Amino acid sequence: MSTKIRVRFAPSPTGHLHIGSVRVAIFNWLYAKHNNGTYLVRIEDTDQQRSTKEFLDSQLDSLRWLNLLSDEPIVYQMSRVEEHKKLVKKMLDDGSAYPCFCNLEELAEKRAAKEAVGGAYKYEGICRNKKWTESDLLKPHAIRFKIPENLLTLDFDDLIRGNIKIDADLLDDFIIMRRDGTPTYNFVVVADDIYMQITHVIRGEDHISNTHKQVLIYKALKANLPVFVHLPLILGTAGNKLSKRDAAVSVQEYKQNGFIAAALFNYLVRLGWSHGDQELFSLDEMIKYFDFDHVGKKGSIFDVKKLEWMNGVYIRQSSFDDLFVAIKELGGDYVERLNSLWSKEQLIELFEQYKQRVTRLLDMVLDIISLSNDPKTLDLNLVSKWSTPKIVDVLEVFLVEFEKTNDFSHDYLLNLAKVTVAKFDLKLVNLAQHLRLALTGKVFSPGVFELIKILGKEVVVNRIKFLIKLLTLNVSSKKINN
Numbered sequence: 001m002s003t004k005i006r007v008r009f010a011p012s013p014t015g016h017l018h019i020g021s022v023r024v025a026i027f028n029w030l031y032a033k034h035n036n037g038t039y040l041v042r043i044e045d046t047d048q049q050r051s052t053k054e055f056l057d058s059q060l061d062s063l064r065w066l067n068l069l070s071d072e073p074i075v076y077q078m079s080r081v082e083e084h085k086k087l088v089k090k091m092l093d094d095g096s097a098y099p100c101f102c103n104l105e106e107l108a109e110k111r112a113a114k115e116a117v118g119g120a121y122k123y124e125g126i127c128r129n130k131k132w133t134e135s136d137l138l139k140p141h142a143i144r145f146k147i148p149e150n151l152l153t154l155d156f157d158d159l160i161r162g163n164i165k166i167d168a169d170l171l172d173d174f175i176i177m178r179r180d181g182t183p184t185y186n187f188v189v190v191a192d193d194i195y196m197q198i199t200h201v202i203r204g205e206d207h208i209s210n211t212h213k214q215v216l217i218y219k220a221l222k223a224n225l226p227v228f229v230h231l232p233l234i235l236g237t238a239g240n241k242l243s244k245r246d247a248a249v250s251v252q253e254y255k256q257n258g259f260i261a262a263a264l265f266n267y268l269v270r271l272g273w274s275h276g277d278q279e280l281f282s283l284d285e286m287i288k289y290f291d292f293d294h295v296g297k298k299g300s301i302f303d304v305k306k307l308e309w310m311n312g313v314y315i316r317q318s319s320f321d322d323l324f325v326a327i328k329e330l331g332g333d334y335v336e337r338l339n340s341l342w343s344k345e346q347l348i349e350l351f352e353q354y355k356q357r358v359t360r361l362l363d364m365v366l367d368i369i370s371l372s373n374d375p376k377t378l379d380l381n382l383v384s385k386w387s388t389p390k391i392v393d394v395l396e397v398f399l400v401e402f403e404k405t406n407d408f409s410h411d412y413l414l415n416l417a418k419v420t421v422a423k424f425d426l427k428l429v430n431l432a433q434h435l436r437l438a439l440t441g442k443v444f445s446p447g448v449f450e451l452i453k454i455l456g457k458e459v460v461v462n463r464i465k466f467l468i469k470l471l472t473l474n475v476s477s478k479k480i481n482n
């Protein structure tokens with residue numbers, strides 16, 4: 001009988017969602033969808049000091065943005081504390097755990113002494129075989145897991161790394177419940193994975209070192225082991241674990257900087273998983289092809305440039321409406337500003353033009369917003385490469401003809417520009433770059449003739465006149481200085 005696959009993503013709300021964590025969520029989600037299984041989210045909020053509402057909201061927003069919310073109601077670990085306590089009591093009663101009354105300071109001193117000489121402290125088991133009664137439990141105590149006798153090695157099978165074995169004497173009777181009554185991470189993870197009937201534990205390989213302890217707890221609780229899948233980490237360029245020094249690490253930053261959710265999703269899937277040489281996948285393709293046979297053991301280097309390239313591809317593939325939805329996700333009042341500065345027809349044209357070159361949506365939005373204002377100053381140095389003493393005359397001739405026409409088609413304007421420069425024995429680029437500067441204040445922009453059409457006659461005339469004025473002033477100030 002095959003059991004239905006159930007996986008979970010289990011973030012701790014102690015920071016914004018990390019790009020590495022969200023890839024773990026994606027792999028869980030894809031594995032579930034590929035197998036017609038269930039993907040769940042569990043919030044590991046037992047660290048009450050470091051968990052905050054702000055981080056929780058931010059993490060849930062990141063998951064929503066990437067379409068990674070839970071298929072069933074989210075499980076909050078804190079809401080299960082009473083269940084955890086009952087389970088610990090059961091383990092006390094069946095002898096798989098015991099109360100430890102050792103003095104905390106003494107233990108801390110022993111640990112410090114051992115660590116000072118480079119060793120690792122292991123609990124000697126002082127309370128391991130002590131008899132205790134219910135009334136002893138009124139005294140301050142922690143609860144320790146009792147590692148079974150005569151164990152030489154501990155191992156578990158990992159779907160990516162195979163069998164992972166360690167010497168049993170690396171472990172000591174570890175604490176499953178602290179003196180303050182809060183259960184520890186390794187214990188609650190197992191308790192909740194059993195409760196949620198998780199069949200596959202898919203997480204970062206930084207949790208391999210916890211897994212042997214968790215396996216012991218599963219066995220003590222006589223529960224079936226899940227399949228373990230430890231994913232290699234995302235690395236920075238120097239092969240280190242990806243950190244803020246390498247790139248933005250929080251999903252929120254990518255969202256606010258203008259990455260499209262589907263692009264980030266696609267990029268992160270490819271980071272560590274492959275399907276031949278294919279880079280771009282529809283969601284259906286990812287679900288269809290995803291498996292762990294094509295997840296490598298090695299960490300993958302995070303490459304912002306590749307992500308930007310992919311984002312550009314997704315932006316170009318997006319419809320006007322999709323882009324608007326994505327712009328809403330940037331936060332701020334960008335949508336309102338765009339709508340107040342441009343008509344819908346203009347925005348449709350502007351998006352079409354600007355999306356051709358852009359890698360981040362925010363850059364495109366900011367460019368379109370700034371295009372609505374007549375430039376207040378222009379940096380003439382930007383066009384010095386294309387400037388000649390004749391350029392003012394060229395612009396003036398172009399302007400005179402332009403003012404006469406009502407034909408703003410690309411072909412007509414291009415021809416007008418060509419005819420104009422030919423009269424002065426110049427190249428099209430000399431005029432085009434000056435027009436670009438006049439209209440946008442920049443020398444990189446979408447096609448200048450397309451922009452002319454969108455901006456309309458009056459705006460274009462004013463902006464060209466402004467450039468002519470500055471160029472004329474510039475020439476005369478040069479004359480005076482000479």
Ligand code: GLU
Nearest residue numbers: 010011012044189203207
């Ligand atoms: N809460 C853990 C973390 O954020 C995940 C634990 C797990 O997946 O087992 O790293």
